[in-house]
Amino acid sequence: MTFARRFARFVRGSVRLVLAGNGLYWGWVALLAVLIGSGVAAYADQVSTGLVLTSMRDQVSWGFYIGNFTFLVGVAAAAVVLVIPAYVYDWKPIREIVIFGELLAVSAIVMCLLFVMVDIGHPERFWHLVPPWGHLNIPRSILAWDAVVLNAYLAVNFVVVTHILYRAFCGRHYEKRLVIPLVLLSIPMAVGIHTVTAFLYNGLAARPYWNSSILAPQFLASAFCSGPAILLVVLQLLRRFTRFEIQDEAIWKIAELMAYAMFLNLFLHGAEAFKEYYSDTEHLLYTRYWFEGLDGHRTLVGYAWTAVALNVSAFVLFIVPAARRNRVTLNLGCLATYSGCYIEKGMGLIIPGMTPDTLGEIYEYVPSITELRVAAGVFAIGFLVFTLMLKVAVPISLGEFQDDVPAAAPVVPAIV
Amino acid sequence: MRRLTLPALLLASLAALAGDEALPKTPLPSPGAAGRATEDHPEVPPPPFSEGIFPCSGCHADLPVDRTRRALTAMHDDIVLRHDEEHRWCLDCHDANDRDWLHLASGERVGFEESYRLCGQCHGEKLRDWRAGVHGRRTGNWNGRKRYLLCAHCHNPHAPRFKALAPKPAPIPPTRPGVAR
Amino acid sequence: MKSLPVRNEPSEPCATSCSRRRFASVAAAAAAGWLLTGCGPKRLREMPRDRLRRALDEMEREYSVQQGRPVKVADTPPLPGVLFGYALDLSRCIGCRRCVYACVEENNQSRDPQVHWIRVLQMEKEKGIDFREANPYYQPAEVPEEGHFYVPVACQQCRNAPCVKTCPTGATWTEPDGIVVIDYDWCIGCRCCMAACPYGARHFNWTRPAIPKDELNPATHYLGNRPRPQGVVEKCTFCIQRVRNGRYPACVEVCPAGARKFGNLLDPESEIRYIIDNKRVLVLKEELNTLPKFFYFYGT
Numbered sequence: 009m010t011f012a013r014r015f016a017r018f019v020r021g022s023v024r025l026v027l028a029g030n031g032l033y034w035g036w037v038a039l040l041a042v043l044i045g046s047g048v049a050a051y052a053d054q055v056s057t058g059l060v061l062t063s064m065r066d067q068v069s070w071g072f073y074i075g076n077f078t079f080l081v082g083v084a085a086a087a088v089v090l091v092i093p094a095y096v097y098d099w100k101p102i103r104e105i106v107i108f109g110e111l112l113a114v115s116a117i118v119m120c121l122l123f124v125m126v127d128i129g130h131p132e133r134f135w136h137l138v139p140p141w142g143h144l145n146i147p148r149s150i151l152a153w154d155a156v157v158l159n160a161y162l163a164v165n166f167v168v169v170t171h172i173l174y175r176a177f178c179g180r181h182y183e184k185r186l187v188i189p190l191v192l193l194s195i196p197m198a199v200g201i202h203t204v205t206a207f208l209y210n211g212l213a214a215r216p217y218w219n220s221s222i223l224a225p226q227f228l229a230s231a232f233c234s235g236p237a238i239l240l241v242v243l244q245l246l247r248r249f250t251r252f253e254i255q256d257e258a259i260w261k262i263a264e265l266m267a268y269a270m271f272l273n274l275f276l277h278g279a280e281a282f283k284e285y286y287s288d289t290e291h292l293l294y295t296r297y298w299f300e301g302l303d304g305h306r307t308l309v310g311y312a313w314t315a316v317a318l319n320v321s322a323f324v325l326f327i328v329p330a331a332r333r334n335r336v337t338l339n340l341g342c343l344a345t346y347s348g349c350y351i352e353k354g355m356g357l358i359i360p361g362m363t364p365d366t367l368g369e370i371y372e373y374v375p376s377i378t379e380l381r382v383a384a385g386v387f388a389i390g391f392l393v394f395t396l397m398l399k400v401a402v403p404i405s406l407g408e409f410q411d412d413v414p415a416a417a418p419v420v421p422a423i424v
Numbered sequence: 425m426r427r428l429t430l431p432a433l434l435l436a437s438l439a440a441l442a443g444d445e446a447l448p449k450t451p452l453p454s455p456g457a458a459g460r461a462t463e464d465h466p467e468v469p470p471p472p473f474s475e476g477i478f479p480c481s482g483c484h485a486d487l488p489v490d491r492t493r494r495a496l497t498a499m500h501d502d503i504v505l506r507h508d509e510e511h512r513w514c515l516d517c518h519d520a521n522d523r524d525w526l527h528l529a530s531g532e533r534v535g536f537e538e539s540y541r542l543c544g545q546c547h548g549e550k551l552r553d554w555r556a557g558v559h560g561r562r563t564g565n566w567n568g569r570k571r572y573l574l575c576a577h578c579h580n581p582h583a584p585r586f587k588a589l590a591p592k593p594a595p596i597p598p599t600r601p602g603v604a605r
Numbered sequence: 606m607k608s609l610p611v612r613n614e615p616s617e618p619c620a621t622s623c624s625r626r627r628f629a630s631v632a633a634a635a636a637a638g639w640l641l642t643g644c645g646p647k648r649l650r651e652m653p654r655d656r657l658r659r660a661l662d663e664m665e666r667e668y669s670v671q672q673g674r675p676v677k678v679a680d681t682p683p684l685p686g687v688l689f690g691y692a693l694d695l696s697r698c699i700g701c702r703r704c705v706y707a708c709v710e711e712n713n714q715s716r717d718p719q720v721h722w723i724r725v726l727q728m729e730k731e732k733g734i735d736f737r738e739a740n741p742y743y744q745p746a747e748v749p750e751e752g753h754f755y756v757p758v759a760c761q762q763c764r765n766a767p768c769v770k771t772c773p774t775g776a777t778w779t780e781p782d783g784i785v786v787i788d789y790d791w792c793i794g795c796r797c798c799m800a801a802c803p804y805g806a807r808h809f810n811w812t813r814p815a816i817p818k819d820e821l822n823p824a825t826h827y828l829g830n831r832p833r834p835q836g837v838v839e840k841c842t843f844c845i846q847r848v849r850n851g852r853y854p855a856c857v858e859v860c861p862a863g864a865r866k867f868g869n870l871l872d873p874e875s876e877i878r879y880i881i882d883n884k885r886v887l888v889l890k891e892e893l894n895t896l897p898k899f900f901y902f903y904g905t
Binding site for chain 3: 136
């Protein structure tokens, strides 16, 4: 049996799996398809008319797309919250589910790359970044570094998950000598991608709100609580809708780790707020725009305090063990963490960084309909990618989707 | 942060522009008189006389000289002197004996085409800056002949203060799509 | 004694599949080589002069057709021994904005949507240069207004330019004569440079630029005022199309108050060096160490 024929069977089998689902599944896919369609139409408008259809202008030249990009890099980095207990500490309850973290990382990076593509003025010129035809301004440009590390992280995670799952499909164990080094490499890489993304902002002396050393650690802290928040919800859904068994300890441990990450996140934000308010220089203006508004411009104030409230509530819910174990409070906590971090890292980072602008002007940025539609489309693509991958990965993990193996030696596939 | 004096900074900038900028390491010599910063006798366009007023001797050759400080009523009453008028009047600049000339404080005559020497008596710093090409509207070539104007081309010698101008339109403030300006 | 296999004898001819594979890899390498060398580097900065001239001739044809009149795209190289500097006299600027519109006309900036490379900020005398209090939208009947002074801001042509540092594709760089330029055909429109610029000097073409045909300036330079496409960044280039031919930038020539001065920093006899030596110059946001070549001074 050649590789090609086996792979063809894998593809056919995957397609069958993906097309088999109940009403709920198809409802979900239909919703995603509608959002993707709307996003594609809005993006087509944007490509032909120009980015003027967004609310971005010279004064606030980065907005919703880049905010989402930043948040999703954090989600992708959060796979490390599972990888460390699984592979470094060899803790079985998480070892069984770490693959879902890696699948989430892949989907998140896909969304990140899409958000960058929809944000730039000439997406067809992206090859200008790829040597040898293009020119990559390394080592000076942080965005160039970001392009490299994000694609490398995507490649590492993609190779790991496809290798593990395909081997399991073939009824064989994955190649330890390939997977273990790559997985261990993905740990510093996860820290790396989000640090480089933080450096993108951190390095800009022109923007005092971002030009703060605390940005990289704060990004990591908020990443490590917001990414697993999605994962916890997904794991509970998997438990509910598939035969996959996930131990309670795994979920509670992840929630506990999220609590510590959220504490760090709140502490670092608090430290930042102290420095701004106590030093009371002109740089305080940006923080004041976020928390108080300036000259009657108060668009973001509601969001600022909502994010604070959500993050603090999430911390309380996750630090109390009993609250972690209760399904309702756990999911409330996940929702609070995700929304709180989404607001403060997406809009709460980009917009106040550019308001007032470098010449003191205040332009109040609020995402336009086009931006919302395109962003929803990108999110839908990411969710669809994740859903389809799960549709194939779960049966493989359960041993239900396997290539024909000789009857003499049925191998229960080990994905751990 | 670098703390260098400005000339050293300029030289340091040659080194600082590292990488692929191919800068010469020493400045080339200045391009001779044509590009000299300080012109002793800059070439200027003709003085901005009112129409038909020059040569002044056309009328004044036949008129008696009256050095009495007074307000003019018979002629030139359209000139309102607003230029240190508390201490000076017409004949402190215009030569009493020959109205085709101006005169310096020493009595030396200067022509209208060299009127900057007269202005420079009180406004010495402006004269030095003007000669260097630093005062006044600049046209011409930065590496060749600069075009100079007389003081009188921009400043009315009788009432030199500039009038206010109407500004050109303000830039259009940014608006979100679908929001009216 | 057994003889060792002789290494320099040709090995057995390949089997059919092997030779097919060898042919395919050779063909692929050739195609790649053709692609790389035949097409050559695309960045205008790296193009050899003859190819650049051909590319610019192509641009001239394209623009002339688009605009319905002959357009020239020059490739004037930098003059040797020249580093451009600029000085603006804050005691003389009256905020009339004639420089803004002279620049718009000279450099073919879009009229709708409006793009201005120069922004004149009205400041309060009591507060001094304070960007928080700056107002670019003043529109009184007459300027200067009582109690205010004016600070025009455009690209400072920094020696330590943060925009050049952050550009991921190298689409913006500093020319040997000190002008920071943009390759409009290489820029991907990511706007990192705009986030990095502390002076708000870089402007993006959010939609297709529109210039009335009769207002186009047909004397252009490929790194300066040639018509720009949608989706790229643009900014002041010290009128590169003028200064490399010895002329002053348009803003210097139009200023009715004589507030703008320009010259070669490397020439000790130039106006700009005179100003540096005899007046007291300052730069904006000097703590950011951008080392601008645009100086401000108080002439009076």
